[in-house]
Amino acid sequence: MAVITQSSGAQASARERISLKKRPRPGETIIQSLLFVSGFISILTTIGIVLVLVSEALIFFASPEVSLIEFFTDTVWAPEAGRVGILPLVTSTLITSVIAMIIALPIGLSAAIFLSEYASPRARGYLKPILELLAGIPTIVYGFFAVTFMTPLLKNIFGADVVEFYNMASAGLVMSVMIVPIVASMSEDALSAVPRALREGSYGLGATRLETSLKIVVPAAASGIAAALIVGISRAFGETMIVALAAGAGPNFTFNPFQAAETMTGHIARISSGDLSFDSLDYISIFSIGLLLFIMTLTLNMISRWFVRRYREVY
Amino acid sequence: MTQIRSLSIQSVKAVAKDGIAGGETQAILETKIHAENLCMYYGSFRALVDVNFRAYANKITAIIGPSGCGKSTLLRTFNRMNDTVADTRIEGQVTLDGEDIYAPDVDPVAVRRRVGMVFQKPNPFPKSIYDNIAFGIKLYNPRMPKSELDARVEAALRGAAVWDDVKDKLKQPGTALSGGQQQRLCIARAIAVEPEVILMDEPCSSLDPISTLKIEELMVELKRDYTIIIVTHNMQQAARVSDYTAMMMMREDRAGEVIEFDETETIFTKPKDKRTEDYVTGRFG
Amino acid sequence: MAVSPSPFPQTLPAPPEIGADPSVRRRQRIGAIGQAGLFLSLVIALVALIVLLLDVVNKIGGMAVYGYRVDPLTIVPSIPLEELSQEELLQIARDFIPAERLDELPDELGMTLEELTTDDLIGVIYNEVPNPETITARPLDTLADQELVEVLDNNITDARFNQLNAEKPFESRSREELIELIEEEVLLESVVKTWPLLASLFNRQAIEEEIQANYPGSEYGFHWWLTPEFIISDLTTRPETTGVRTAIIGSVLVIFFTILFAVPVGIAAGIYLEEFAGKSRINTLIQTNIYNLSGVPSIIYGMLGLAIFVRALSEFTSGAAFGIPDPPPNGRTVISAALTMGLLILPLIIINTQEAIRAVPQSLRDGSLALGATKWQTVRHHVLPVAMPSILTGIILGISRAVGETAPLIVVGAAAFVTTDPSGLFSTFTVLPTQIYTWAKLPFDTFRNISAAAIVVLLVVVILFNLTAIIMRNRLRKSL
Ligand SMILES: Nc1ncnc2c1ncn2[C@@H]1O[C@H](COP(=O)(O)OP(=O)(O)OP(=O)(O)O)[C@@H](O)[C@H]1O
Numbered sequence A: 001m002a003v004i005t006q007s008s009g010a011q012a013s014a015r016e017r018i019s020l021k022k023r024p025r026p027g028e029t030i031i032q033s034l035l036f037v038s039g040f041i042s043i044l045t046t047i048g049i050v051l052v053l054v055s056e057a058l059i060f061f062a063s064p065e066v067s068l069i070e071f072f073t074d075t076v077w078a079p080e081a082g083r084v085g086i087l088p089l090v091t092s093t094l095i096t097s098v099i100a101m102i103i104a105l106p107i108g109l110s111a112a113i114f115l116s117e118y119a120s121p122r123a124r125g126y127l128k129p130i131l132e133l134l135a136g137i138p139t140i141v142y143g144f145f146a147v148t149f150m151t152p153l154l155k156n157i158f159g160a161d162v163v164e165f166y167n168m169a170s171a172g173l174v175m176s177v178m179i180v181p182i183v184a185s186m187s188e189d190a191l192s193a194v195p196r197a198l199r200e201g202s203y204g205l206g207a208t209r210l211e212t213s214l215k216i217v218v219p220a221a222a223s224g225i226a227a228a229l230i231v232g233i234s235r236a237f238g239e240t241m242i243v244a245l246a247a248g249a250g251p252n253f254t255f256n257p258f259q260a261a262e263t264m265t266g267h268i269a270r271i272s273s274g275d276l277s278f279d280s281l282d283y284i285s286i287f288s289i290g291l292l293l294f295i296m297t298l299t300l301n302m303i304s305r306w307f308v309r310r311y312r313e314v315y
Numbered sequence B: 001m002t003q004i005r006s007l008s009i010q011s012v013k014a015v016a017k018d019g020i021a022g023g024e025t026q027a028i029l030e031t032k033i034h035a036e037n038l039c040m041y042y043g044s045f046r047a048l049v050d051v052n053f054r055a056y057a058n059k060i061t062a063i064i065g066p067s068g069c070g071k072s073t074l075l076r077t078f079n080r081m082n083d084t085v086a087d088t089r090i091e092g093q094v095t096l097d098g099e100d101i102y103a104p105d106v107d108p109v110a111v112r113r114r115v116g117m118v119f120q121k122p123n124p125f126p127k128s129i130y131d132n133i134a135f136g137i138k139l140y141n142p143r144m145p146k147s148e149l150d151a152r153v154e155a156a157l158r159g160a161a162v163w164d165d166v167k168d169k170l171k172q173p174g175t176a177l178s179g180g181q182q183q184r185l186c187i188a189r190a191i192a193v194e195p196e197v198i199l200m201d202e203p204c205s206s207l208d209p210i211s212t213l214k215i216e217e218l219m220v221e222l223k224r225d226y227t228i229i230i231v232t233h234n235m236q237q238a239a240r241v242s243d244y245t246a247m248m249m250m251r252e253d254r255a256g257e258v259i260e261f262d263e264t265e266t267i268f269t270k271p272k273d274k275r276t277e278d279y280v281t282g283r284f285g
Numbered sequence C: 001m002a003v004s005p006s007p008f009p010q011t012l013p014a015p016p017e018i019g020a021d022p023s024v025r026r027r028q029r030i031g032a033i034g035q036a037g038l039f040l041s042l043v044i045a046l047v048a049l050i051v052l053l054l055d056v057v058n059k060i061g062g063m064a065v066y067g068y069r070v071d072p073l074t075i076v077p078s079i080p081l082e083e084l085s086q087e088e089l090l091q092i093a094r095d096f097i098p099a100e101r102l103d104e105l106p107d108e109l110g111m112t113l114e115e116l117t118t119d120d121l122i123g124v125i126y127n128e129v130p131n132p133e134t135i136t137a138r139p140l141d142t143l144a145d146q147e148l149v150e151v152l153d154n155n156i157t158d159a160r161f162n163q164l165n166a167e168k169p170f171e172s173r174s175r176e177e178l179i180e181l182i183e184e185e186v187l188l189e190s191v192v193k194t195w196p197l198l199a200s201l202f203n204r205q206a207i208e209e210e211i212q213a214n215y216p217g218s219e220y221g222f223h224w225w226l227t228p229e230f231i232i233s234d235l236t237t238r239p240e241t242t243g244v245r246t247a248i249i250g251s252v253l254v255i256f257f258t259i260l261f262a263v264p265v266g267i268a269a270g271i272y273l274e275e276f277a278g279k280s281r282i283n284t285l286i287q288t289n290i291y292n293l294s295g296v297p298s299i300i301y302g303m304l305g306l307a308i309f310v311r312a313l314s315e316f317t318s319g320a321a322f323g324i325p326d327p328p329p330n331g332r333t334v335i336s337a338a339l340t341m342g343l344l345i346l347p348l349i350i351i352n353t354q355e356a357i358r359a360v361p362q363s364l365r366d367g368s369l370a371l372g373a374t375k376w377q378t379v380r381h382h383v384l385p386v387a388m389p390s391i392l393t394g395i396i397l398g399i400s401r402a403v404g405e406t407a408p409l410i411v412v413g414a415a416a417f418v419t420t421d422p423s424g425l426f427s428t429f430t431v432l433p434t435q436i437y438t439w440a441k442l443p444f445d446t447f448r449n450i451s452a453a454a455i456v457v458l459l460v461v462v463i464l465f466n467l468t469a470i471i472m473r474n475r476l477r478k479s480l
């Protein structure tokens, strides 16, 4: 290697040296602060939500007509008449959500399994975006669908005297139509993240495609699927427009899905869209409902995130 | 296998005969980078322990050692690139021209300006070849006139021996070049900001032999103006281009240490440590 | 992998000859049935959604029967009964007084109708005939132009009358134009019955027969609800004439200010969390918090907006603090809506920005930092340009969410009846989704028709946004 030659070591040190000392960079500092403030806005949002809900709820519970026990046990919700049992609103929320999930879970999950395990890449390439597109349809459209299609359909099938104009079944069924794309899309993500090798190992043992899908791939993606399902439930709890249009226009304590009963969200939407006075008990009462709803969905979200973290598959 | 091994020893001897870094130059050697009792932690994991290392000005210093022993980690302490990894800290001292680069009042950005780096995988910016070079220059001279900027870009590309390959396509994306050209572009990018030291982390490991040769020639050219520290797995490369060599090894607790530091000739011909001898002759894992 | 291999020994006793083993054939049959079941699920899901879209489209046009809300005979001038002859009055009495009353009357009066004086006869007619003045009403098309203008003048407000005159002087309008004007302004020509679009297209014959049987003599025809006029018209109380211009402008304004607020803040927060935030407590808190916020129901954001922006900050959100003339009484304004919507889509934009930034290879950052670029210079010149298309995709999805989001705006803006176009931050407003909600709530077919028409407008916008985002993202995925 003849290229290796010796040279004087003085050259570099002759060059003017730049100081290593810290120098003020006001621009950098300002930008970093702005970025931090932006991030902090999310904390402020949460603080705002909690503060608003809790403080108004405290005022509500402090008023003489209201007691906490009555709140959770009375079956009539009529604040202006002094009855503040949240049960009718909660049962209606639960009934619509349960109807929605009973249908949306199996269908959404099955559709996801089909897309991920059976559909050709080409078909998947078309179907997945369609699902995502549908998941983006505003819920008010589903609400419209419920009153103009599902309710008349139910009346036709079960009889106009059995099915009320507003009813929980219609809202729940349409909610399931709304949730299917969400569950399917999220579950498909989880399923397609399972490595090929796992499937090939199963085929190698002579398992059929269905056996591989249900016994190998689905368990392997269990945490992602569980998260998808919980997000689905949380969506159902918080969904407003469908129930506001289709489920009912007044609280009603009933377990009959063909009867009208307003849900928590539906009630909040109706009360706050009226010409309400900010001092009325009606106005203050919706914040106690909001607080309960917030706690319910927050719990679900935390469970979902816990699932993902706790059982995250390391392939 | 044995053939290659003996070949490598032969070439080492050839280098030694060419006569590098003999005792006669020792007098004017100037220490550029000096690590003293350096320990480095990734979180609670100690990656380096009690490292003592020296890089002389206008010399090429090679760092060799088995995979995972902390070569890259050591190299990245010299320009504080490890700061970009969360939760790292060091103990001990690293100096650049006698100045502690980890002193509280030192700006890591200023350190990197003086200690440039070339990475294992060529990483040109997804911009035009021209902008790849001009970016660094403009960082320090935002208002440089176009003509001067053009001249500086050309000088850097010539300096990295890549000008002839790219002079007709300066506006094309740097990522469209071949691997070897990309790596020389990255070297050009590094020298465009006129650092004093260039750190190279296995710069040839993703290149073909011809590109490798070109970069090796380039390094030898560059040491006239720069101090170079290179990490390499290629014993022949270390023997061919470097003046000094540091041999690193992993201890039981997986912390890396420098077990021997000497002139390259000595490391490859009469190492003091048995492990070094095993390693350079290929007897080691 | 955590999956236990235990299912295999039980379910898969490796058969020697595949074709011959009956258990394999059984398993394959189950497999086929299972596959069909899975496929069916997908089909059900897609069919349900197709039905949903059809249901909407089905209502944007179709056969319709027209009628007048106001009886034309009650508004036209009539000939006073006093000017009629005895003969004519008797004729009217015989024609219009119910038969049994005609029989009873002579007994009550003590004499026959023919024996009454003209004045008494007129009195009897007034007593016995409902709406007696319509008997001698002159049909619209027999009136002179001047009389038509008088009819108009007598039946609409002076302001409207002058406005119409200003649009085109009555003297210069033709007879047909005047009659049409009366039909629209006074008689409130309206649709009394509608049929769905598909039935109207494929089964028109049957519908026409039905109309002729049930609505003899009525005008009918094919009526489109989704028309250019519908998009550019003011909001009115009548489905036949109303439009969504005010709502569209409201939506555009709200979305514009939402973007102005949420996009810079969202991108900045994403950059902060991905590039600058260390592992400190506060940063972990911010990150967890953002994930949790993304799951909070949108109506809760509405309540936040109602309590904070509409109520607590009403001084500012109504514009009163800024000296806006004539501020609205509370903060139910565009800015409150935009801020609420902004907070709602922030988590979405932040999470997406973070993912986009995370996908930028570390080697790019290293290359820039090693040149002595600062962190911000590195982000600004190398990370953001590479991440931008992906960040944009998320922004588009966020905007599309904001365009269709209804519940929080119902709470914040109230489903108000707003007929003037909003003009700025402090205007009261209505948006397309709340307008749809207001109409869909009314149990009348024609309101559902316009609700559907407005939904189509909304869906076109939302689907265009989403399609763009999805295509962009798939392109990006391929190019990586
Ligand atoms: N970002 C990091 N976080 C935690 N540990 C790290 C990180 N980077 C490296 N390490 C650990 O530090 C040790 C030294 O790694 P380093 O990359 O310096 O080795 P190396 O000698 O360069 O290896 P190679 O020859 O394979 O490049 C390894 O045990 C590695 O796992």
Ligand SMILES: [Mg+2]
Pocket: B071, B072, B073, B201
């Ligand atoms: Mg390395």
